[in-house]
Amino acid sequence: xxxxxxxxxxxxxxxxxxxxxxxxxxxxxxxxxxxxxxxxxxxxxxxxxxxxxxxxxxxxxxxxxxxxxxxxxxxxxxxxxxxxxxxxxxxxxxxxxxxxxxxxxxxxxxxxxxxxxxxxxxxxxxxxxxxxxxxxxxxxxxxxxxxxxxxxxxxxxxxxxxxxxxxxxxxxxxxxxxxxxxxxxxxxxxxxxxxxxxxxxxxxxxxxxxxxxxxxxxxxxxxxxxxxxxxxxxxxxxx
Numbered sequence: 001x002x003x004x005x006x007x008x009x010x011x012x013x014x015x016x017x018x019x020x021x022x023x024x025x026x027x028x029x030x031x032x033x034x035x036x037x038x039x040x041x042x043x044x045x046x047x048x049x050x051x052x053x054x055x056x057x058x059x060x061x062x063x064x065x066x067x068x069x070x071x072x073x074x075x076x077x078x079x080x081x082x083x084x085x086x087x088x089x090x091x092x093x094x095x096x097x098x099x100x101x102x103x104x105x106x107x108x109x110x111x112x113x114x115x116x117x118x119x120x121x122x123x124x125x126x127x128x129x130x131x132x133x134x135x136x137x138x139x140x141x142x143x144x145x146x147x148x149x150x151x152x153x154x155x156x157x158x159x160x161x162x163x164x165x166x167x168x169x170x171x172x173x174x175x176x177x178x179x180x181x182x183x184x185x186x187x188x189x190x191x192x193x194x195x196x197x198x199x200x201x202x203x204x205x206x207x208x209x210x211x212x213x214x215x216x217x218x219x220x221x222x223x224x225x226x227x228x229x230x231x232x233x234x235x236x237x238x239x
Contacts, residue, residue, distance in 0.1 A: 045160035045179045048205055054123040054212040055089065056097040062089045064211045065238045066125060068106070071229040073222065077140050077194075083107055085232065087125060087211070094119045103128065123211040126203065129232050133218060141193060148183075152201065155183035167204050167214050170236035176206030176214055195227045196220050209234055 058064070064087040071080045083106045092098035101124055103115035112132065117124050130152070138145035160181040167176040180202045184190060190197035198221050204214040217231040 042162055042164065043177070045156045045162055045181070045203075048162065048177055048179060049126060049156070049203055050122060052205075052207075052212060053097045053121040054205075055099040055101075055121055057207065057212070058089045058099060058210050060089060060091040060099075062210065063087065063238060064089065064123075064125070065235045066213075066232045067235045068232045069230070071226070073225060073227050074194075077196075077228060078136060081110075083110060084235075085125065085128070087123075092119045097121050105132075123213050125211065125213050125232070126216060129216050133230060137196070141196065143189075143192075147189075151183040151187065152181070155181045159183075165204075167206055169206070169209055169214055169234060174206045174208040174214070176204055176208070179203040179205075195222050198222070199228065209236075 066085045066087075068083045068085060070078070070082075072078055085106065086104040088102040088104070090100040090102070092100045098119045098121050101115060101117045101120060103117075103124070105112040105114040105128065114128055115124070134145045134148050134152075137143075137148055156179075160179050163178045163180075165176060165178045166173050167178075168174075180200060182198075182200050184193060184197040184199055187193070187197050200219055200221075202215075202217045202219075204216070205212045206214050211234070213234060215231060215233040218228070219226060219230075220228040
């Protein structure tokens with residue numbers, strides 16, 4: 001399946017999963033209203049990652065560069081390497097906050113076909129990163145990618161933590177949010193995951209950064225150290 005088609009399926013499935021008002025934040029109790037009014041409301045994971053108009057702060061002709069890194073302790077889980085992904089932003093025929101996005105996914109020796117995406121408002125980098133990861137994960141563990149995908153979606157709905165935090169981008173500090181989730185904790189098939197049931201997914205976003213995505217990271221700890229580390233982060237220098 002191409003990453004372009006996979007992105008579309010992720011968007012449809014995530015919209016269905018988070019629809020229906022299940023994650024609407026309750027009203028603050030009357031006794032705490034004054035204090036709550038002075039604090040930014042904590043959004044749910046779905047709003048931050050899949051509903052924000054993340055490309056609204058980009059413009060035609062802009063490129064967003066993301067540095068990718070993958071490090072594994074066991075060679076059977078694949079290679080360790082670094083690469084980059086570049087998004088090229090163009091004006092969409094639909095106007096408004098929508099953008100057309102072309103993608104240069106990895107250097108020639110590892111290049112993936114992805115995009116272009118037309119009329120999108122969310123940054124496709126998150127779903128491109130996850131889809132690439134899931135293809136890798138399911139291939140290494142010889143599992144059904146739909147199983148892993150469902151676990152991640154369900155955990156984001158039911159078990160994610162969202163924390164307001166300061167993030168560092170190009171040496172500068174910006175205000176943002178960190179979403180963290182452990183989708184395979186307590187998984188009935190954990191014994192078959194070769195230690196990767198400990199994977200923790202962390203998503204950092206900030207409205208102060210073009211495209212809003214600051215850093216996406218996936219890590220599995222093991223007694224002897226990290227078993228799997230994978231991340232992609234916004235590089236404001238464009239290198």
